[in-house]
Amino acid sequence: xxxxxxxxxxxxxxxxxxxRDIDLSIAEGEVMGLVGESGSGKxxxxxxxxxxxxxxxxxxxxxxxxxxxxxxxxxxxMNRLRGDDIGMVFQEPMTALNPVKTIGEQVAEGIRWHAGAxxxxxxxxxxxxxxxxxxxxxxxxxxxxxxxxxxxxxQRVVIAIACALKPKLLIADEPTTALDVVxxxxxxxxxxxxxxxxKMGLLLISHDxxxxxxxxxxITIMRHGEVMEEGETARTLSAQVHPYTRxxxxxxxxxxxxxxxxxSADDAARPLLSVENVVRHYPGRRTxxxxxxxxxxxxxxxxxxxRASQSVAxxxxxxxxxxxxxxxxxxxxxxxxxxxxxxxxxxSAMSETELKPHRRDIQVVFQDPYGSFNPRxxxxxxxxxxxxxxxxxxxxAERREMVAAALHEVGLQPRDMDKYPHEFxxxxxQRxxxxxxIITRPRxxxxxxxxxxxxxxxxxxxxxxxxxxxxxxxxxxxxxxxxLTVARAxxxxxMVMHEGRIVESGKTIDVLDNPQSEAAKALVAAAPDLHRALxxxxxxxx
Amino acid sequence: MIAFLSKRLGxxxxxxxxASAVVFFVLEILPGDPALxxxxxxxxxxxxxxxxxxxxxxxxxxxxxxxxIGGMLVGDFGRSxxxxxxxxxxxxxxxxxxxxxxxxSLILSTAIAIPVGIFAAARRGRMGDTVSMxxxxxxxxxxxxxxxxxxxxxxxxxxxLLPSGGFPGWGAGVWPGLKAxxxxxxxxxxPQAAILARVTRSAMLEVLGEDYxxxxxxxxxxxxxxxxxxxLRNAMIPVLTIMGLQFAFLLAGTIIIENVFYLPGLGxxxxxxxxxxxxxxxxxxxxxxxASVVVVNLVVDILYAVVDPRxxxxx
Numbered sequence: 094x095x096x097x098x099x100x101x102x103x104x105x106x107x108x109x110x111x112x113r114d115i116d117l118s119i120a121e122g123e124v125m126g127l128v129g130e131s132g133s134g135k136x137x138x139x140x141x142x143x144x145x146x147x148x149x150x151x152x153x154x155x156x157x158x159x160x161x162x163x164x165x166x167x168x169x170x171m172n173r174l175r176g177d178d179i180g181m182v183f184q185e186p187m188t189a190l191n192p193v194k195t196i197g198e199q200v201a202e203g204i205r206w207h208a209g210a211x212x213x214x215x216x217x218x219x220x221x222x223x224x225x226x227x228x229x230x231x232x233x234x235x236x237x238x239x240x241x242x243x244x245x246x247x248q249r250v251v252i253a254i255a256c257a258l259k260p261k262l263l264i265a266d267e268p269t270t271a272l273d274v275v276x277x278x279x280x281x282x283x284x285x286x287x288x289x290x291x292k293m294g295l296l297l298i299s300h301d302x303x304x305x306x307x308x309x310x311x312i313t314i315m316r317h318g319e320v321m322e323e324g325e326t327a328r329t330l331s332a333q334v335h336p337y338t339r340x341x342x343x344x345x346x347x348x349x350x351x352x353x354x355x356x357s358a359d360d361a362a363r364p365l366l367s368v369e370n371v372v373r374h375y376p377g378r379r380t381x382x383x384x385x386x387x388x389x390x391x392x393x394x395x396x397x398x399x400r401a402s403q404s405v406a407x408x409x410x411x412x413x414x415x416x417x418x419x420x421x422x423x424x425x426x427x428x429x430x431x432x433x434x435x436x437x438x439x440x441s442a443m444s445e446t447e448l449k450p451h452r453r454d455i456q457v458v459f460q461d462p463y464g465s466f467n468p469r470x471x472x473x474x475x476x477x478x479x480x481x482x483x484x485x486x487x488x489x490a491e492r493r494e495m496v497a498a499a500l501h502e503v504g505l506q507p508r509d510m511d512k513y514p515h516e517f518x519x520x521x522x523q524r525x526x527x528x529x530x531i532i533t534r535p536r537x538x539x540x541x542x543x544x545x546x547x548x549x550x551x552x553x554x555x556x557x558x559x560x561x562x563x564x565x566x567x568x569x570x571x572x573x574x575x576x577l578t579v580a581r582a583x584x585x586x587x588m589v590m591h592e593g594r595i596v597e598s599g600k601t602i603d604v605l606d607n608p609q610s611e612a613a614k615a616l617v618a619a620a621p622d623l624h625r626a627l628x629x630x631x632x633x634x635x
Numbered sequence: 636m637i638a639f640l641s642k643r644l645g646x647x648x649x650x651x652x653x654a655s656a657v658v659f660f661v662l663e664i665l666p667g668d669p670a671l672x673x674x675x676x677x678x679x680x681x682x683x684x685x686x687x688x689x690x691x692x693x694x695x696x697x698x699x700x701x702x703x704i705g706g707m708l709v710g711d712f713g714r715s716x717x718x719x720x721x722x723x724x725x726x727x728x729x730x731x732x733x734x735x736x737x738x739x740s741l742i743l744s745t746a747i748a749i750p751v752g753i754f755a756a757a758r759r760g761r762m763g764d765t766v767s768m769x770x771x772x773x774x775x776x777x778x779x780x781x782x783x784x785x786x787x788x789x790x791x792x793x794x795x796l797l798p799s800g801g802f803p804g805w806g807a808g809v810w811p812g813l814k815a816x817x818x819x820x821x822x823x824x825x826p827q828a829a830i831l832a833r834v835t836r837s838a839m840l841e842v843l844g845e846d847y848x849x850x851x852x853x854x855x856x857x858x859x860x861x862x863x864x865x866x867l868r869n870a871m872i873p874v875l876t877i878m879g880l881q882f883a884f885l886l887a888g889t890i891i892i893e894n895v896f897y898l899p900g901l902g903x904x905x906x907x908x909x910x911x912x913x914x915x916x917x918x919x920x921x922x923x924x925x926a927s928v929v930v931v932n933l934v935v936d937i938l939y940a941v942v943d944p945r946x947x948x949x950x
Contacts, residue, residue: 145852168857176855183853188846193868193943203854238944254854 096121096294097142097262101154104137104318106147111137112318115154119262119294124285126309126326127298128341130548131519134318135298139264142296143181144171159261177207180255182284184267186248190239196223196250197235204257222253226283244411245276249283256287262294263287269304273411273575278619281308300548302345303621306330306630314338327630330623340550346623347553348582349560363437364398365536365569366422366455371395371431371441373417391417392428393593401536402567406580406601408616409590415573418590419539422571423457424448436536453482453533460542462522466514473510476500476529483533499528502565503558520551524558531562541573556582577620581605589613639947643936647929654925655707659700662914672912673716690716703918712919717911722919725904730923732802732816733900737885739820744828745878749867751828752835752874757862759840768836774829783822783895790818800897819896823889827881834877838870845869871942879935883928887920 095118104112112134119125129135140146142156144163156163159178161170175181183189190199200219204210210218216235223233226249239247248268255263265284269277285308288295299305305312305326312326314337322335333339372395374388392414399405409415420426422433424440433441440451456479459465466475476496480487487495497507503524514522523543530538540559544552560583562568572584580587580601587605588598591612597604608614670686671678678686687693691702706713712722751771755764791799797818803811842848843866851865852858890902901920908916940946 143853145849172855172857174855175853181853183846183850185846189850191847191851191865191869192945194865199850202851202856207855240945251850254850 095119096123096159097296098155098157099138099142100157102138102141102156103153104134104141104146105151107149110318111150112141115315115318115320117313117320117323119296121261121294122288122292123311124288124295124297124309126305126312127296127315128300128302128305128312129315130300130341130550132317133315135315136266137318138315139181139266139296139298142262142264143175143179144168145175173207176203176254176260177258178260179262179264180258180260182248182251182255182263182265182268184270186244186251186271189251190247192239194238195235196228196233196237196239196242199239200250200253200257201235203254207258218257219253222257223250225287226250226253226256227279228253245272245280248272248276248280252280252283252287256291256293259291260293262296264296264298266298267300268297270300274577274619274621275410275615277304277621284308301621302330302341302549303623303626306623306626307621314341327627327634331627331631342623344550344553346578347549347556349553349557351560351583352564363400364434365401365403365436366571367398367434368418368422369396369432369434371418371421371428371433373414373421373426374429390593392421394431395590395593395595396431397588397595397598399537399569399571402563402569403586404563404570404572404584406572406574406584406587407590408574408577408580408587409612410575410616413590414593415590416541419457419541419571419573423455423539424452449482450484453479454536456530456533456535456538458523458526458530458538458540458543461546462519462526463546465526466522468514470513471510472496472500472512472514472525475514476510476525476532478529479533495532496528499532500525502531502562503528518551520547520555523547523551523555527555527558527562531566531568534566535568537569537571539571539573542575543572544579545574545576559583575616577605577616578622589616639940640937643933647933650929651922651925655704655922656700658918658921658925659703660696662918663696665914669716669912669914707919707922712922713915715908715913715916717908717913718916722916725916726901726919726923729899729901729904731805732898733886733889733902735812736816736820736823736889736898736900737882739816740823740827740885741878741882743820743824744831744881747824747828748831749835749874751832753839753862753867755832755836756839756843757858764836768833771829771832774825775833777826779822779826780891780895782825783819783892786818786822787895800895802898815896815898819889819892819898822892822895823885827885831874831877831881835870835874838873839866842866842869868942872939875935875938875942879931882931883924886927887924 097117097119099115099117102112102115103110115134115138117125117127117138127135127138137146141152142158142163144166146152152164154164158174161174163171166174190196197216197219200223201212201215204215204218205212208215219235220230223235224230228246228249233242233246239250242250252268263284268284269280272280281304284295284297287293297305297308309326311324312329313323314321314335316337321337322329329338330342333342371392372390373392375391377386377389395418407415407418417426421428421441428441431441432439435451435454438451440448443451473493473496476499477492480492480495493510496510500507500509505521505524505528514525517525543559544555547555556579559570563570570584572579574580584601586598587601588595589604589610589612590596591610597608597610597613604613605617608617670683670690670692674682674686691699703713710723712726714720715722715725718725751767755767758764787799790797798815802815805812848861848865851861856865887901887905889900890906893900893902905917905920908920
């Protein structure tokens with residue numbers, strides 16, 4: 094008999110159907126991958142198993158865990174199950190821990206509650222599990238607070254909490270989505286080892302087919318609250334019997350068709366952007382009252398240049414300095430040393446007034462299409478924002494025309510300008526932020542993880558849009574990303590950044606196929622790859 | 636921690652200095668001659684002149700300002716013209732009434748507000764929430780002097796349990812003194828509790844939506860445990876801020892209640908001093924209040940750091 098058996102599960106929240114007839118089962122020691130795009134009901138399925146749904150939720154069907162009818166169990170019985178027999182790991186490690194309690198308290202709390210252990214015993218068990226997840230006592234005593242740990246370390250604490258009592262089932266809801274690829278690989282390996290050691294069942298929820306293909310024995314694909322297809326991972330993903338499975342697989346490996354914009358001889362000779370020996374210090378932590386603190390070198394002597402219509406990727410792990418570098422290129426921050434030139438003019442030394450005419454040549458697209466708009470402004474005003482940088486201010490009619498043209502270029506309707514951001518989906522919002530970036534006809538667009546918050550199919554469309562605008566407008570790109578598939582899909586050249594320095598650069602294909610530096614090798618090795626994962630699985634099965 | 640404290644103390648001292656300058660010079664430019672007020676409208680010019688000389692009113696402004704500050708540093712707040720006794724004695728007599736009253740009111744309002752706020756947040760949108768927040772709304776809206784009269788009617792006139800007003804002094808013993816402060820403290824605490832309960836509720840609601848609350852629930856912790864052990868401490872920052880402001884208000888903003896209960900508190904002292912142009916008393920009381928606000932803020936800052944470890948590092 095399976096450890097977890099879900100049959101005909103239906104879920105409504107406030108009258109809106111969320112899940113329809115979900116069937117899903119997990120055996121002991123089995124890894125089940127649950128895949129789907131945002132809004133497909135993956136997380137709601139997980140929360141149903143935990144019975145942590147919002148108050149307005151109504152469920153029907155059967156969820157049986159280890160012989161217990163979850164949907165009918167009293168709350169006290171659920172409290173005994175949660176954290177003991179079922180553990181859960183969440184997506185966002187930065188906010189998943191209580192900021193006012195030490196990590197020791199937070200790990201030991203569940204142990205004391207379930208096992209009835211005294212404080213000392215509970216802390217000893219907590220110590221062991223923290224050692225196990227890779228947080229040794231010397232550097233991570235129990236008295237550490239969450240804010241003293243990085244995202245990857247916090248996720249290890251969350252895993253320690255979930256696995257402290259050797260649960261029979263572990264639910265991991267997008268456990269690595271907020272982490273960079275190298276950390277992702279480490280966390281996934283940790284989960285894999287824990288599953289093997291403790292014979293846990295694992296429900297791994299992800300939007301990333303490559304991650305699931307690598308980890309899961311079986312896979313369930315969801316869409317709009319329904320199960321599309323279910324089966325053994327390698328067979329399901331290679332056969333692609335169901336059209337939606339096929340669509341997902343294609344979208345996650347999508348490479349846009351790029352028509353090269355032929356640069357004029359003049360453009361090709363002269364760099365559009367040149368970064369010369371740029372250094373950025375931040376004040377370091379004071380270690381003694383009397384000596385000056387050693388500054389933290391976030392960016393440490395970086396030089397490169399971008400030509401007109403060139404598309405360049407800046408890749409690296411989180412904290413390597415890529416966003417600091419981007420802020421300086423956007424003239425939102427100034428280098429401690431070195432110079433940044435745009436069209437030959439040294440923008441890094443200009444006053445805000447002198448900068449103004451240059452700002453329209455360089456625009457930005459941010460990662461989060463939800464957080465980067467003022468929700469109370471209409472699209473017209475949002476997209477028109479950079480227009481104040483123009484020398485001649487357009488009149489109201491002309492302004493509407495320019496906004497309409499920009500919206501048209503990113504594949505939206507001109508009438509969309511009278512709507513508010515909340516009326517659009519995530520992908521559409523990212524189109525709006527691209528429209529805002531191109532309305533001044535910039536020569537360079539800096540895009541900071543522009544597709545990492547998007548679902549695979551929407552991400553494919555947005556990548557197509559970037560490629561199209563590159564061909565049509567001749568705009569150059571600097572893509573900042575930790576996702577090598579994005580770099581591969583859309584850039585000519587790549588620079589690998591590590592601890593504030595650029596350690597490797599060259600043609601994207603050359604660098605990614607044949608990395609030379611340690612940092613680049615680590616990134617390439619850790620990047621999930623659907624092809625590779627499937628081949629490995631099929632080879633294992635013979 | 637020491638760097639943090641000394642920085643906060645430094646800011647407090649600067650605040651005091653700025654406040655003293657503002658208080659002194661604003662009162663300086665107000666119309667009204669204290670010497671004239673003391674001697675009455677029929678005083679002879681000679682008597683007036685010698686009075687001004689005696690009170691030091693003829694000295695240059697800056698000299699008077701610095702001698703005033705210098706005096707306060709050694710505990711000499713000057714002499715009241717109207718009471719003809721040292722200001723420090725006048726203040727001391729009133730502080731023994733106002734300070735216990737403020738402390739009792741704050742304890743009462745906190746003891747009522749925090750459980751009510753937590754209760755309402757835990758039952759968001761349900762009966763208990765609607766009713767308790769409705770009562771809180773009424774509590775904010777009721778004028779406290781009216782509520783005070785109601786209390787007097789019920790407890791003093793009808794039940795005859797507590798005195799209707801006046802203050803016997805602590806010399807008569809602790810219990811009679813406390814008895815005289817109970818009704819005014821309740822009257823003061825009610826609106827404060829209503830505001831604090833609403834603040835607690837909204838702070839708790841915000842915290843209850845956080846991811847770490849879900850993590851705690853996923854550990855198998857029951858709802859009530861999560862509410863008290865995980866949510867409350869995180870919700871304390873805005874609650875502490877409001878409590879600090881309320882305490883400062885309770886020390887001196889109680890003139891109406893003091894009048895209703897005929898209590899000799901700081902509010903009445905400053906009110907009488909203003910109507911009689913007894914500027915030296917007004918200045919002294921205001922400086923005392925500024926100092927108490929500075930101290931309360933310092934305490935609140937320290938409590939922030941106690942509650943939230945993230946505030947301990949940066950200073």
